[in-house]
Amino acid sequence: MVKKLLPSIILLLVLVAGMGYAYSQHFFQKKDETTSAETKLLTVSTNELQQIVIHPSALGTGDDTANSNAEASTSGTSDKANSTADVTLVHDNNQWTITQPGAYPANTYMIEDWLSTLESATVHGTVEQSPQDVSRYGMKQGQPGIVLTTKDGQKLEISFGSETPEREYDYVRVNDGPIIQVAGQTINDLAGATAFHFIDTTPFGWDDQQLSKLVWKGNTSTTTWTLTHQLSSGGDPNQDKWSLNDHSITPSEAGSITDAIKNIPTDELPVAADKVKGYKHVLTLEIQLMATNGDDNTGSEATSSQSQYTGWQAADDATHIWIVEPTGKWAYRLPADSISRAAKTAADVLSGKSD
Structure with missing residues (x-):
């Protein structure tokens, strides 16, 4: 009888041992699928x-x-x-x-x-x-x-x-x-x-869709020009009318000019504008933005806005130009060659329209 039951007893012992091992390895425990929240350095919002x-x-x-x-x-x-x-x-x-x-x-x-x-x-x-x-x-x-x-x-x-x-x-x-x-x-x-x-590292800034006129007045005739903008009646920026010194140009060409100006960064903190206004005046940039819609409820009229940037250069530093932003409080030191390239961008566009 014992011999007949021996295989069953051995199988039962193996099964018990296997289950014991499984429990020891947490095979039958439900895995916690949630993870503890990370501890934040800051204890307030x-x-x-x-x-x-x-x-x-x-x-x-x-x-x-x-x-x-x-x-x-x-x-x-x-x-x-x-x-x-x-x-x-x-x-x-x-x-x-x-x-x-x-x-x-x-x-x-x-x-x-x-x-x-x-x-x-x-x-x-x-x-x-x-x-x-x-x-x-x-x-x-x-x-x-x-x-x-x-x-x-x-x-x-x-x-x-x-x-x-x-x-x-x-x-x-x-x-x-x-x-x-x-x-x-x-x-x-x-x-x-x-x-x-x-800080704001780029002193020049405006929304091209609001721009109606940009007048760049450099210290030579080739660096003096006027960019004008009219919105399309359908509201499509690709159909807007742009002109440079009365020559019609594409919105893409206009964007290349404005981007060349707006994307010039400074490499140091600005200084009080009064510190540079004794330098040589080398640039004036006049910006006119389109009239904003009046408020029908208050009867206010549409008004346009104008601003001006000025450029100043120290006698002992031909590599930089200080740009005084429209409020007249701060001056930003910008590379003179970047200013020249911005002016040249417009000159290059004009050269293709001269014929």
């Missing part, structure tokens, strides 16, 4: 922020490599653009402005992009809950890299240290919290942002 102070010089205070990373993040600009002066951004009347190191014209897109990086920054891991000596992480006590102030007065101080041994993350601390790890590139994007990062 950026919509709650009233003021941001960035101390670029505080990035990687205990690590030379981190400092070099910060410099690399703004490579391609002049020394003035790379200045490590503190930057203060203030949210007022539903918009962000730059107040330090100067009240420069702000590029709203760049500020919003920076805020998006801040809000999306995530914590990779916690290194030490209650650090007694932050210097071992490349930090200096009381020297935060970014200070955030909320609308209700709450302050968040974010300190940045050196790279982790893996060199992919940097040590970070918020207020007196634990030492955490955050992606190094994220830190460079946040704390490495100088004032130049947030």
